[in-house]
Amino acid sequence: MKSFAILKTDSVRPEWAERFGEYPDMFQTVLKRANPNLQFAVYDVQLGEYPDSKDQHGAYLVTGSKAGVYEDHEWLPPLENFVRDLVQADIPLIGICFGHQLVAQALGGRVGKSDRGWGVGVHRHQWRFKPDWLAMPADDFKVLVSHQDQVQQAPVGLEVLASSD
Template sequence: MGEKRFAVLLCAEDSEYVKKLYGGYFEVFVGMLGDEGETWDLYRVINGDFPQDEELKCYDGFVLTGSCSDAHGNDLWILNLVNLLKKLDSMNKKILGICFGHQILCRALGGKTGRAASGWDLGVRMINFLPSKHFSSALKLPVYECHRDEVWELPPHAEVIGRSDKTAVEVFKYKEHIMGIQGHPEYTKGLFLSIVNRLLHCNLIQESEAVVGKTRAEEQVPDGEAWKRLCKSFLKGSKPTAITSLKPTTTLSLL
């Protein structure tokens, strides 16, 4: 078998914080999902850097990142990204979407996204996975949340596999090759707090919202290793990975 190759479709500009501590968001995602012997490429789609059509077949999977932009927006790069995702879907390529990536996947596949009626979700929130063919039993995993948009309507043939007490579509799966996650399994506490401070500085959130988000981030720590195994199991089609969290009888497999 040849070397596996993946691409990160970067939908956000790197902050000074993430560049200083991690080298950029690309390094954050490769650090979470990459394995020895793989090739990972970066496309800054937010700046118009897209893979060429003839390159698409070379990749085993794609990762879509978060963004400060709206997935329901009509900026040129967003429209080009929607078209690219439709091509990748037609090729049955594995795609993992995070936050904005989760929402733009929904849009590209025929669903609807928009502002959450209940406003921003900041902090750590518990995700309740639904018993289904993907899971041996119900699973609960906390994750960092940082979004004010959400999926309003799922695409045809998609299914919800995770909900929270605030957001109805926290995780969805489309057929066997696409998965979207509304939360941020790639975040560390420091990265989350840095982003909240940036949002506050830019007057995108109120002081009270920042306090609530930071407080919730202090009260619970996400299981980063569980999310890492879940994402890698889906993206790479590896053998079923049992994940236990919170309750010893709770396991899941995405295969």
């Protein structure tokens, strides 16, 4: 089994990192619960770190970040290019929070600040489409959120699985 690569796009506040770890630590903890045999590699893309080859890993995860995907950061264009290369190569990829916004923007979607301001707390999300592999019987679910950015238009050819008000 190939390893799972985590593309780190931010650091946890120092006062929290000691207790909770960095973003890659958090994802590794959760994913190892599902499969204790998973092996991980971490790349700090803000520092320009990437694998030697996109095929080096079996799947990729883009973490959350305080940055906005539409902001002017030197590290964002190379990350968007890398994401497009992964998608073109049909390599599994998941984006969490900022990561999903970055994937959407890299593939031609539109991301911006919500005109409703910040979303904070537990929010209800509704399934718009439930794939066969998803074993969740409820029509909605709750997620803890802290964001003001949102995917405002999904990329052509991608299907939105769930959304919230």
